[in-house]
Amino acid sequence: MPPPLALTVNGERRLLDDVPDSERLLDTIRWRLGLKGTKEGCRSGECGACTVLVDDRSTLSCLTLAHEVDGSTVTTIEGVARDPVGRTVQEMFARAGALQCGYCTPGFVLALVGLLKERGRAAPTEELLADLSGNLCRCTGYLSIARAVAMLPREGP
Amino acid sequence: MSASPRPDARLKLEGSATFGMDLEAPGMLWAALVPSPVAHGRLSSVDLSPARSLEGVVAIGAADLSRLLPGAGDPDRPLFPSETVSFRGQPVAAVAAPSRELARQAARAVRVEVESLPVVSDLEDVFPEWPGPSADASPHVAAHVRARDGDVEAVFRTAETVVRETYRTSSVHQVAIEPHACLAELVDGEWRVRTSTQTPFGTREDIASLLGVPEASVVVEGTWVGGGFGGKGSALLEPYALLLAKATGRPVKLALGYREEFLLGRTTLPSVIRMETAVTQGRIVARRVRLLLDVGNSLPGRDFATGYSIGFLLGPYRTPAFEVEGYAVRTNKPPFGPHRAPFAPQCCFVLESHLDHVAREAGLDPEKFRAEHLWNEGDRTALGQAVGSFGLATAFEKARAIAARWRAEAKPDHGVGVAVGFWSTGTGAGGEVRLLLSPAGLTVVQGEREIGSGSVLSGVAAVAARCTGLPREKVTVVYENTGRAPFDSGVFGSRTTAALGRAVQEASCSLFGELRKRLDSPGLVHLAVVDGEVVAETDARQRPVRELLTDLERATGGIVASGRHYGKGGTIDERKVEVGTFYPYTDFTGAAHAAEVSVDRATGSVRVVRYAAVHDVGTVIDPTTASAQVEGGVVMGLGTALTEEALWSNDGRLLNAGLLDYRIPTLGTVPPIEVTFVEGFAGAGPFGAKGLGEPPIIPVPAAVAIAVREATGAHVTELPLSSERVTRALKLL
Numbered sequence: 011m012p013p014p015l016a017l018t019v020n021g022e023r024r025l026l027d028d029v030p031d032s033e034r035l036l037d038t039i040r041w042r043l044g045l046k047g048t049k050e051g052c053r054s055g056e057c058g059a060c061t062v063l064v065d066d067r068s069t070l071s072c073l074t075l076a077h078e079v080d081g082s083t084v085t086t087i088e089g090v091a092r093d094p095v096g097r098t099v100q101e102m103f104a105r106a107g108a109l110q111c112g113y114c115t116p117g118f119v120l121a122l123v124g125l126l127k128e129r130g131r132a133a134p135t136e137e138l139l140a141d142l143s144g145n146l147c148r149c150t151g152y153l154s155i156a157r158a159v160a161m162l163p164r165e166g167p
Numbered sequence: 168m169s170a171s172p173r174p175d176a177r178l179k180l181e182g183s184a185t186f187g188m189d190l191e192a193p194g195m196l197w198a199a200l201v202p203s204p205v206a207h208g209r210l211s212s213v214d215l216s217p218a219r220s221l222e223g224v225v226a227i228g229a230a231d232l233s234r235l236l237p238g239a240g241d242p243d244r245p246l247f248p249s250e251t252v253s254f255r256g257q258p259v260a261a262v263a264a265p266s267r268e269l270a271r272q273a274a275r276a277v278r279v280e281v282e283s284l285p286v287v288s289d290l291e292d293v294f295p296e297w298p299g300p301s302a303d304a305s306p307h308v309a310a311h312v313r314a315r316d317g318d319v320e321a322v323f324r325t326a327e328t329v330v331r332e333t334y335r336t337s338s339v340h341q342v343a344i345e346p347h348a349c350l351a352e353l354v355d356g357e358w359r360v361r362t363s364t365q366t367p368f369g370t371r372e373d374i375a376s377l378l379g380v381p382e383a384s385v386v387v388e389g390t391w392v393g394g395g396f397g398g399k400g401s402a403l404l405e406p407y408a409l410l411l412a413k414a415t416g417r418p419v420k421l422a423l424g425y426r427e428e429f430l431l432g433r434t435t436l437p438s439v440i441r442m443e444t445a446v447t448q449g450r451i452v453a454r455r456v457r458l459l460l461d462v463g464n465s466l467p468g469r470d471f472a473t474g475y476s477i478g479f480l481l482g483p484y485r486t487p488a489f490e491v492e493g494y495a496v497r498t499n500k501p502p503f504g505p506h507r508a509p510f511a512p513q514c515c516f517v518l519e520s521h522l523d524h525v526a527r528e529a530g531l532d533p534e535k536f537r538a539e540h541l542w543n544e545g546d547r548t549a550l551g552q553a554v555g556s557f558g559l560a561t562a563f564e565k566a567r568a569i570a571a572r573w574r575a576e577a578k579p580d581h582g583v584g585v586a587v588g589f590w591s592t593g594t595g596a597g598g599e600v601r602l603l604l605s606p607a608g609l610t611v612v613q614g615e616r617e618i619g620s621g622s623v624l625s626g627v628a629a630v631a632a633r634c635t636g637l638p639r640e641k642v643t644v645v646y647e648n649t650g651r652a653p654f655d656s657g658v659f660g661s662r663t664t665a666a667l668g669r670a671v672q673e674a675s676c677s678l679f680g681e682l683r684k685r686l687d688s689p690g691l692v693h694l695a696v697v698d699g700e701v702v703a704e705t706d707a708r709q710r711p712v713r714e715l716l717t718d719l720e721r722a723t724g725g726i727v728a729s730g731r732h733y734g735k736g737g738t739i740d741e742r743k744v745e746v747g748t749f750y751p752y753t754d755f756t757g758a759a760h761a762a763e764v765s766v767d768r769a770t771g772s773v774r775v776v777r778y779a780a781v782h783d784v785g786t787v788i789d790p791t792t793a794s795a796q797v798e799g800g801v802v803m804g805l806g807t808a809l810t811e812e813a814l815w816s817n818d819g820r821l822l823n824a825g826l827l828d829y830r831i832p833t834l835g836t837v838p839p840i841e842v843t844f845v846e847g848f849a850g851a852g853p854f855g856a857k858g859l860g861e862p863p864i865i866p867v868p869a870a871v872a873i874a875v876r877e878a879t880g881a882h883v884t885e886l887p888l889s890s891e892r893v894t895r896a897l898k899l900l
Contacts, residue, residue, distance in 0.1 A: 046189035047182015049393070051344045052425040056826035059344055087182030104176040107791050110799060111619025112179030113186060113345045113393030143835040146826065148342050148394050149619045151802030152834045154795060 015080050019043060020089025029076050036060045036071040039086060047087035047116050051146075058145030061117040061124070062086050068124025085123075087116035095131070096123050098162065106158035110149030118145050118155060126162075135160050171639050171791060174624045175617055184391040187348035187363025192418035195350065196225075197267040198411050199274035200404075200427070201260040203252035206288065206499040206819025208281035210250060210259065218262050218273040225415045226273065228260035235413050238379040243466060246377060246406055252281060253464045254501045255819050256430040263411040263419050286819045290461040290496040291439060297457060298494055309467045310495035312474045312747030314550060317488025322453035326445035328529040332521055334440045336513040336886040338461075338813035339806075340429055341506050342831050345393020347432060348422035351408035358385045360405045365395040366657030367614055371649045373402035378409065388648035389616035396803070397505035398432050399618075400659050429824035433504020434813055436461035438513060440480065442521040446529045451487070451540055456480045458493035460510070463500035472503060472510055474749040478548070479514035483559055483589040483757065484522070484540040486549045492746075499819045505659070507800065508590060508861035512807050512868050515588040516886055519869035524882060533873075534567055534585055541587070542755070544848075551740025552751050556855075558783030558848030559757025563587050565843055566759035569779045573763050580765055581776060582878025586869030587759045591752035592851045592858035593660020597733030599653035600670040602631070602678055605725030606700050606713040608641035613667055614652030620860050621792025626664030627671060629789040630853045634675035636694050641701065653729065661756075661858025664788055666732050668853035674730025681726060685715045734851055754850035756857040757783040760801070762870040763838075766878045771894030773809055773875055779841040780866075785850035785857040797842045797863040804867025805838075806831045809887050 015026040019039070026042055039048045039062065048071060051059035055073040062071045063085035090096030099122050102108070109115045125138050138159050147155065178184045201213070215226040229247040233239065240246060247259055260277050264270040287293055293307045302308055323329055349362035358380060364370045367387040375382040392399060408421040423431060443455040458480060460473055473493040481491065495503075519537075526536035541563060546554045563585070570583045577583060601612040611631050617623040624644050632639045646652070655667060682692045688705040694712075695702050701712045712725070720726055736751035761779040766772070780797050787793050810830040814822040823829045849855030868886055876882055881896035 040189075041191075044191075045182070046185065046191075049186070049345070050188055051346075052826050054425065054825065056425075057344055087180075091181070100180045103180055104172065107173055107176070107795060109173070109176060109179055109619075110621070110795060111343070111345070111392060111394045112175065112184055113343075115179050116182050119180065139834055143833045146344060146831060146833065148344055148396070148803065148831065149799050150795065151798040151800075151840070152832075152837045153798045153802075153840060155834065156837075 012077060015076055017079070018083045020085060021092055031075070031077055033076045034072055035074040035076045035079060038076040039071060039084070045086045045088050049113055049116055058121060059114050059117040061120045061145065063120055063124050066124065066127045068121045087119060090119060090123060093123065095126050099123050102158040102161045106154050106161055108150065108154040108158040114145060114147045118142065118147065121145050122159065131162065131164050171625065171789065173621060174628065186345050186393045187390045188345055188393065188422055190348065190350035190361050190390065190420060192350060192352065195418040195420050196263040196265060196415055197270040198261055198263045198408055198419050198421040199270040200258040200407060201262065201274045201277045201279065203255060203257040203259050203281065204279055205252065205281050205283050206255040206286045207284040208252050209284060210248065210252060211280040211282055213259050214278040215260060217276040217278060221264070221269065221273050221276065223265045224262055224269065224273040225411065226260060226262040226277065227410060227414050231414070235410055236378055240379045241376050244377060246410065254499050256427065256501065258407065261407045261411055263415050286499045286817065288499060288815050288817050288819045290437065290459050290498055293496050293498065294459060302494065307497045308494055309462050309465050309497045310473045310747060312477060312749060313492040313745040314743045314749060315490040315745060316549065316743045317453065319453045319455060319488045319490045322488050323445045326447050326452055328446040329443065330525045330528050331443045332524065332884060334442065334517040334884045336438045336516070338434050338436050338815065339506055339811045340434045340813055340829060341396035341398035341432060343394025343396055343398055346423040346425055346428040347399065347404050349405050349408050350418060350420045351405065351412040352418040353409065353412045356384065358409050360409060361388045361390055362405055363390050363392045363399055365392065365399045365618055365659055366401060367649050368654055369400065369657045370402045370405060374405050374409065377402060377406045386648055386650040389646065392616055392618040395618045395658065396507045397509060397659065400505055400657065403431065426824045429813070429829065430821050431501060433502060435506040435510060436463050436500060436503050440517045442517060444521065444525045446525060449531055449536070451484065453488040454481070454486050455489065456491040460493065460495050461498050461500065462495040462503040463498055465495065465497065465502045474747055476510045476514050477749065479511045480518055481549045482518045483542045483587065485542065485546055489549050500815060507803060507864050511588065511590065511865045512804055513886060515586065515865050516868035516872055519586040520872050520884065523873050523876065537587065538563055550743055550749055552737045555755050556848040556850070557755040557757060558845040559587055559589060559759065562757050562759040562781040562783045562845045565781045565845065566761045566779060569841065570761040573761065573777070577763060580878060581763055582766070582874045582876065583761060583763045584870045584873030584877055585759065585761045586866040586873055587757065588862065588865035588869065590661065590756045590858070590862045590865060592665045592754050592756060593662035594666060594734035594753050595656030595660060595662055597731065598655035598666040598670050599729065599731040600667055600674055601653055602674045602728045603725045604678060604701065604712060606711060608643060608701060609635055609637055611642065611644045611671060612647055612652060613644065614647060614649060614655045615658050615663060615667070616646055618658050620796055621789060622658060622663035622860060625789045625792045627667045630664065630668035631671050633854065634672055637701065638696060641696055661860040661862065665852030665856060665858050666734060668788070668856065669732035669734070670730040672730065672853050673732065674728045677730065678726065678728035681728060686710060754857055756850060756862055758862045758866050760866040760870040762874040764871060764874040764878055766875055766893065768879065768897060771890035771897060773871065773888055773893060775805060775838045775871060778838045779843070780863060781843040781845060782859065782862060783845045783848050783857065784859055785848060785852065785855040786846055787844050788856050793844065793859055794842045796859050798840050800863025801840050801867055802832050802837055804864040805871070807864070807887065808868035808871040810889065812887050812889070
């Protein structure tokens with residue numbers, strides 16, 4: 011077995027023993043840490059439902075091995091409200107009704123928060139939408155999600 | 168009614184909604200299914216010993232069923248085949264293990280020996296020519312329907328214009344982002360399963376019949392559902408998980424991987440459709456429709472799709488003389504499954520493209536031609552059912568007006584198409600609710616999980632608020648499992664708000680009857696909220712609900728009232744039916760859509776520039792979720808229209824079982840959508856509402872195809888309108 015894995019998850023430092031080399035970050039988050047808000051969809055990087063933030067960058071947790079991100083900070087949907095940008099994104103999704111079944115929702119929220127952190131809040135809506143195209147939603151037809159993005163206040167950090 | 172936020176938004180945005188995939192229990196084992204490696208073959212042996220030799224692994228196959236289930240299951244639908252496998256991926260055994268990885272490894276270790284038999288992958292291999300009189304005896308015919316009226320042959324002989332065409336449609340998948348998943352446990356002889364399902368009660372019935380156990384011994388508890396679209400409408404994994412729970416004495420989790428999801432998740436399969444129409448003096452005088460529908464490994468005689476689909480191929484048009492015939496054809500693919508408005512978008516595409524073509528051939532204005540034949544209230548369907556209140560003609564007018572505006576503005580390489588489709592609000596077997604009126608508000612207790620459409624948490628709540636006069640925030644819709652909730656047949660067929668809403672209406676009547684008694688008032692009683700507390704008022708006085716409760720009700724929470732709704736369709740003229748079963752409609756729901764497209768003539772690639780959807784909904788119950796249904800349905804339809812196509816090889820292999828190769832619409836491809844509701848044409852639901860879950864997908868492929876024809880002249884007779892097919896059609900010009 012590899013040495014213990016150290017992650018800071020939603021602000022809390024976690025030391026995990028006996029994590030196999032081959033374990034995906036997705037499974038570590040869901041089954042070891044019990045944070046089931048991170049969703050498993052295709053498990054092959056095609057749908058985006060498992061998106062989390064690793065050191066503030068939007069990351070597909072199904073294609074990431076847990077040990078690859080040893081020492082990193084991980085933010086999941088359960089912790090996204092700790093961040094003002096995360097809270098604002100949640101609020102805009104609620105106001106725009108940008109969800110139906112809700113299964114892709116955590117992935118969309120995290121992907122958008124990651125983009126805003128990378129590009130700043132002033133990034134043009136069109137650009138943000140283009141970069142969100144890797145997240146799949148089957149219920150909403152995306153228009154309400156686009157409205158949520160357009161509603162984001164463009165000032166602030 | 169004013170817009171209300173989704174009651175489930177917060178929960179889902181915080182990641183605290185538990186879906187089937189998220190289920191977990193102490194001591195739980197993970198299961199995996201062992202797939203048939205071929206699409207058709209005789210099983211020589213299923214050797215479970217390599218799996219069983221792995222530590223902690225339990226494996227079961229056909230030979231274990233009689234030991235585990237002395238009552239035996241359904242002989243027509245064995246859980247594991249003992250002799251013949253009929254599609255690739257068909258479960259031949261199942262394993263349970265302490266970890267998911269080990270379960271997969273164990274499933275792979277099972278040695279399946281099969282003697283291959285010839286594979287029938289394509290329905291045109293079964294019937295290269297139209298099936299003859301002996302076809303009913305063929306093992307490939309799952310269902311056969313035929314109906315007629317008038318001397319069709321004679322009318323065709325003397326008509327001014329006769330158009331004959333053949334269309335083909337492809338296999339499409341629901342692609343719910345959450346795969347099927349459940350967690351099963353056997354507790355004190357009770358078969359308990361938590362599962363991501365659209366039909367807790369239907370799944371309970373399926374489980375009981377598949378396992379051969381009494382329905383009362385099965386309890387199904389729905390989780391949050393990560394998308395259904397028809398794919399989660401009946402039992403799939405639950406019986407296997409329950410059997411393994413019995414075999415191991417532990418809770419067992421079974422979840423599909425996404426590739427398995429594509430294979431086992433029950434798709435809509437390909438079809439070949441022949442359309443013939445005779446026109447004289449601008450009028451349709453006779454039609455002939457023939458359908459061959461691939462139903463995969465569906466059971467003989469249990470097919471619903473064929474007779475119902477024929478109705479959508481005849482369409483919402485007056486048809487004096489007709490002859491229709493359809494076959495459900497069995498092939499070595501997984502069983503056919505319902506996909507949002509099962510097979511109606513394909514039928515609508517065929518019918519609208521055909522009538523558009525017929526009008527052009529006859530030198531008539533295609534939209535005017537169709538408008539002149541549309542049903543109005545009082546007309547009869549081809550099969551003789553009286554058409555009820557129907558707003559499709561109004562919707563069509565509105566969509567044509569939008570299209571006319573767009574045409575005036577359109578660039579030269581753009582085209583605008585308009586198509587109409589119809590649907591009928593489903594009833595299922597029926598539904599019941601229980602109301603609980605407490606000082607704090609009204610609770611609606613019922614047995615459906617919200618699958619995302621809003622039909623339960625928003626739709627039913629809106630109806631309850633409107634029936635009782637209470638504000639929406641004082642109404643809570645509560646889910647209970649099949650052991651506690653009153654019966655309802657499921658979230659499908661655009662029925663939920665309509666059927667449960669009607670049950671709420673009935674329950675409200677009974678609740679107000681009770682309140683009148685307790686207030687000793689024969690007159691009107693209203694409910695209101697004073698200082699946060701529910702009060703009942705008459706013209707004369709006002710009393711808090713708190714004071715109206717009996718001691719028992721104070722303990723149980725409030726005044727209980729029940730309501731039920733078991734709707735049914737109209738009647739068809741059985742004299743016109745020669746073979747099989749056709750189905751009447753409950754009500755008549757219409758939609759008219761307009762699409763503007765641009766087509767790249769070099770590549771054949773189609774881009775939808777803007778879109779408009781006009782829906783005859785009777786009454787809008789919840790404006791927010793109503794518009795959301797239309798947007799989502801239209802975009803799903805754009806996938807059916809342009810890119811979605813599951814490809815099957817000659818040996819019955821699904822070639823593109825993944826989201827990179829099976830392309831659903833993405834954020835970057837979605838056009839703006841203008842949504843309009845036509846109200847006032849009453850349907851089967853509460854306050855005259857009509858179902859809205861499925862109709863938005865129906866006219867989409869047709870509207871896009873007609874727009875492509877307007878843009879380029881290309882007449883595409885196959886779905887989807889891929890670049891390749893559009894290019895081929897352009898070359899024929």
